[in-house]
Amino acid sequence: MKKTKIEKIFERNWKYGLISVVVVVFVYLMIVGTYINRVLPNTYLGNVNVGGKTNEAAIRAISESIDGFAGTNIKYRVKGNNFEVPVGELGIAFDKAATIRELTENKGRHFMQTAINLPFSFFKKRFITPRYSIDFSQLSAKLAQKLSAFEKLPLKATITFNNDVVVNQGVDGQVVNYSQLFDQLGNRIENLGTKPITVNFIQKQPEIVAKDLEQASGKYKNLVVSKIEFNYGYDSWNLAGSDLIDMLRFEVPGKEDGYVTSWNVNRPITILNLSLNEHSDKQIDVSLNEEKIDKFLATISGQVDRPTVNAALKFENGKVSEFTPAVDGQKLDVKAVKETVKSKVSVQNLNNEQLISINLPVLVTTAAVANEQINKLGIRELIGKGVSYFAGSIANRMFNIELGSSRINGTLIGPGEVFSFNKSVGDVSAATGYKQAYVISAGKTVLDDGGGICQVSTTVFRAALDAGLPIVSRTGHAYRVGYYEQHGFGPGIDATVWSPSVDFVFKNDTTHHILVQTIFDQNAAKLEIDLYGTSDGRRVEISAPVVSNEVPPPPEKREDDPTLPKGTVKQADFSAWGASTYFSRKVYRGDKLVADDIFRTVYRPWQAVFLVGTGG
Secondary structure, rough: OOOOOOHHHHHHHHHHHHOOOOOOOOHHHHHHOOOOOOOOOEEEOOEOOOOOOEEEHHHHHHHHHHHHHHHOOEEEEEEOOOEEHHHHHHOEEEHHHHHHHOOOOOOOOOOOHHHHHHHHHHOOEEEEEEEEOOOHHHHHHHHHHHHEEEEEOEEOOOEEEHHHOOEEEEEEEEOOOOHHHHHHHHHHHOOOOOOOOOOOOEEEOOOOOOHHHHHHHHHHHHOOOEEEEEEEEOOEEEEEEHHHOEEEEEOOOOOOOOOEEEOOOOEEEEEOOOOOOOOOOOOOOOEEEEHHHHHHHHHHHHOOEEOEEEEEEEEEEEEEEEEEEOOOOOEHHHHHHHHHHHHHHOOOOOOOOOOOEEEOOEEEEOOOOOOHHHHHHOOOOEEEEEEEEEOOHHHHHHHHHHHHHHOOOOOOOOOOOEEHHHHHOOOOOOHHHEEEEEEOOOEEEEEEOOOOOOHHHHHHHHHHHHOOEEEEEOOOOOOOOHHHHHOOOOOOOOOOOOOOEOOOOEEEEOOOEEEEEEEEEOOOOOOEEEEOOOOOOOOEOOOOEEEEEEEEEOOOEEEEEEEEEOOOOEEEEEEEEEEEEEEEEEEEEEEEEEEEEEEEEEEEOOEEEEEEEEEE
């Protein structure tokens, strides 16, 4: 059957149309292919168009734009004056890596994803905000340094007393509108712009106005003729007259110190003492200045406080050589005293009392052992000894070993009680006297307060092993530490601690108390922990450690450190072989096996790390 003319035309056009579509699709796919490793069109960082650039070119543009802005000054206009502050002094830190990740997020994108997203990018701009952080303490301090001279701070209303109470009117102030200022600064940072910032001011009312103080003046009259007397035992301390008045402060109950503004929708910050809030209609309250009352109570604490002294026995050659009687400790409860004083002088509770008497609350800590019990403890002989060596330790580490061992010296462990190393040694920090030395933290060897305290916990572990006492909790170190293998000790006979999560704990399963005694010998670089009690005839056998699966340390690692001078090399971590190790301990009473323990440790291979200085 012959085709009609119309059918022939349709057939020819259909073929041409199909070919055209194929060509268009092919060309489009070719274009898509060019954007697989490029930033999508119409993409902007601030005012810089990086669309269509290769990832490498975009990275260079980002780096240059951010570095260029970071090296400029922010200009400010304030009351006809101009000044500039370098960006680097405003606490602004750019995260170029995070910015680059967002701008080049199409890197590694599937072909189909690019094909779908590409058409839209030609018609809609995409703005990327540089990723950055703000140190607001540094920013506020720098701006306050420049702007405080232009501010007029409000003056609070005050009360003076000279034969009669006089209320002095407060004065409004004019302060920088920091909310607006920060909004402008955020705009400059996010657009990498250098347009000058205009500093505006707002009126600020005093926190306390005259009408508030007038409500409190009657109570104030009562207070100025009052005396607060603090009593403890036969002692008393007085607070009256000008000393008492000097501690007064006036405040509006519930009034906040500041308000929350927005740096942008994702970064809320608190700006203190800059808000123009409606003044509270609540009655003014009279209270005490905490800083001043703290100083006053510190003088009382110096006379009331005394440390707890536990009864203690000291052994030499297996015999008692020294006895310390128990003394209960006491400490002034400063918090409770302040709460009592505040309630007594508040507007709501202050009456016409000329004498306000307060009995001081004192916290009493009972000594662990009373004098009459000391001979009933059964501390007669040495039941276990632990020894470790620390030759080659830095001075701070040796200091910490001596301090830590002194903190557990004299500890008494009752029958059935457990010994927690962390609880016994207490807080390990600079605040309690420790110095910085190397510790293992978050997979690295770093300087931290109390480095070396594990020498003490390791030695206690060895003493508890030797005494045949049940080990409740023990954790080995992350890697083999040379100190714990000195003088022939094999790997695995160590115990790490890291309060509060990692502790070393053993139990006194004897029927008598156990006394912990420590001997620190710096000349011999030796620490000895002795456990005294009453032997129940137990016998202990400890095997030599068995080592397997030894793994060499990874190759050393070198990291650039711009904080070190160029050419300087500093070792930040030390290599150690990895290994699996275990040893056994059998405890007998007579011929009966009462405990059969296996102590296992898996040490990680440890990499040496060197920091290479790249700084100027």
